[in-house]
Amino acid sequence: MKRLPDTELEVMKALWATGPDTSRTVLEDKLTPFGWAANTINTYLARLADKGFVAVRREGKSNLYTPLVGRDEYQAFDSRAVLDRLYGSPRNFVAALAREGMGRDELEELQALLDQLNGGQGK
Amino acid sequence: MKRLPDTELEVMKALWATGPDTSRTVLEDKLTPFGWAANTINTYLARLADKGFVAVRREGKSNLYTPLVGRDEYQAFDSRAVLDRLYGSPRNFVAALAREGMGRDELEELQALLDQLNGGQGK
DNA sequence: GGCTACCTACTTCAAGTGTAGTATGATAAT
DNA sequence: ATTATCATACTACACTTGAAGTAGGTAGCC
Numbered sequence: 001m002k003r004l005p006d007t008e009l010e011v012m013k014a015l016w017a018t019g020p021d022t023s024r025t026v027l028e029d030k031l032t033p034f035g036w037a038a039n040t041i042n043t044y045l046a047r048l049a050d051k052g053f054v055a056v057r058r059e060g061k062s063n064l065y066t067p068l069v070g071r072d073e074y075q076a077f078d079s080r081a082v083l084d085r086l087y088g089s090p091r092n093f094v095a096a097l098a099r100e101g102m103g104r105d106e107l108e109e110l111q112a113l114l115d116q117l118n119g120g121q122g123k
Numbered sequence: 124m125k126r127l128p129d130t131e132l133e134v135m136k137a138l139w140a141t142g143p144d145t146s147r148t149v150l151e152d153k154l155t156p157f158g159w160a161a162n163t164i165n166t167y168l169a170r171l172a173d174k175g176f177v178a179v180r181r182e183g184k185s186n187l188y189t190p191l192v193g194r195d196e197y198q199a200f201d202s203r204a205v206l207d208r209l210y211g212s213p214r215n216f217v218a219a220l221a222r223e224g225m226g227r228d229e230l231e232e233l234q235a236l237l238d239q240l241n242g243g244q245g246k
Numbered sequence: 247g248g249c250t251a252c253c254t255a256c257t258t259c260a261a262g263t264g265t266a267g268t269a270t271g272a273t274a275a276t
Numbered sequence: 277a278t279t280a281t282c283a284t285a286c287t288a289c290a291c292t293t294g295a296a297g298t299a300g301g302t303a304g305c306c
Contacts (some may be wrong), residue, residue: 004221005263005264006208006263006264007263007264007265008263009208009209013209019128021196024283024284025283026274027256034267035267036253036264036266036268037266038283039265039266039267039268039284040264040265040283042283042285043264043265043266044264044265046285047263061271061272061273061282061283062282062283062284063284064285072219072222075210075215075219075222076219076220076222076223077207077223078209078219079210079216079219079223080218080220080223082205082216082221085129085132086132086136086198086201087198087202088228089232089233090217090220090225090229090230090232090233091229091232091233091235091236092198093202093205093216094213094217094237095236095304096195096198096199096201096202096234097199097202097203097206097213098236098240099198099199100194100199100200100202100203102213104241106212106213106214107213107241109212109214109241110212110213110214110217110237111166111211111213111237113214113217113218113221114217114233114234114237115231117221117225117281118230119233122278128291128292128294129293129294130294130295131293147253147254159294159295159296160295160296160297161253161296162254162295162297162298163255163295163296164296165253165255165296166295166296167295168296169254169255170292170293171258182287183301183302184252184253184254184301185252185253185254186253202249213305226294237305
């Protein structure tokens with residue numbers, strides 16, 4: 001797997017949110033915040049199809065797009081890539097976040113997850 | 124601040140490790156693992172100078188390079204960018220790591236940090 | 247004083263990304 | 277059938293990134 005550029009990732013996020021067999025019209029709606037031309041979205045979809053991230057299925061006059069890589073799967077891969085690129089360990093990553101000023105809510109959420117991860121399989 | 128491409132980031136990592144006023148010869152040593160031609164390193168340094176990430180100082184016949192952005196500073200920025208790009212919250216990022224299989228050591232390290240972050244300023 | 251070695255500055259070049267225009271083919275309306 | 281419409285496929289193009297070659301200056305050496 002390869003890391004995706006920002007724009008293509010945005011398209012994937014839209015696809016993950018809409019589920020399988022999504023039409024381009026629906027995608028356009030999801031992606032309006034970016035103000036892209038319709039053609040632009042098409043290009044990104046084509047590239048994602050090339051890279052094997054989405055499947056294209058012809059349905060009458062238009063296409064339906066389905067993610068081939070799940071969000072969880074991609075995140076698992078990407079998060080590790082992030083560590084390798086710069087941080088080395090989860091600890092260092094979170095330390096960097098803390099320096100930047102983690103919100104109290106974020107901190108608590110994280111703590112809760114850690115408890116769960118730890119409690120979950122017996123300390 | 125902008126996120127750096129992989130190669131330029133490797134050069135920055137070398138610079139952070141060597142401290143200020145580093146000669147290119149020293150950098151070359153640090154960067155041998157990448158097997159780049161000497162010229163290549165020069166190119167990356169020039170680009171980093173353009174972007175304002177390193178200062179170049181002429182010392183006689185050669186140049187000395189100094190990072191203008193600290194490692195901590197960059198990491199703080201980058202870690203938040205990582206969240207914005209895909210995860211949304213520290214929790215989601217760590218959850219993704221956990222799915223991918225976090226090592227027990229990594230988990231403990233992280234837990235220790237969290238304890239410290241929490242204990243540090245009164246729960 | 248000309249050759250050699252070393253550096254740095256400038257140039258190049260292919261692949262990847264961000265963004266969109268043009269061409270083509272099917273549809274629907276008249 | 278003819279045309280207006282609309283989606284998709286193909287092409288374009290500038291900018292960035294990954295990687296390195298060439299050219300030109302300075303310094304030591306003989």
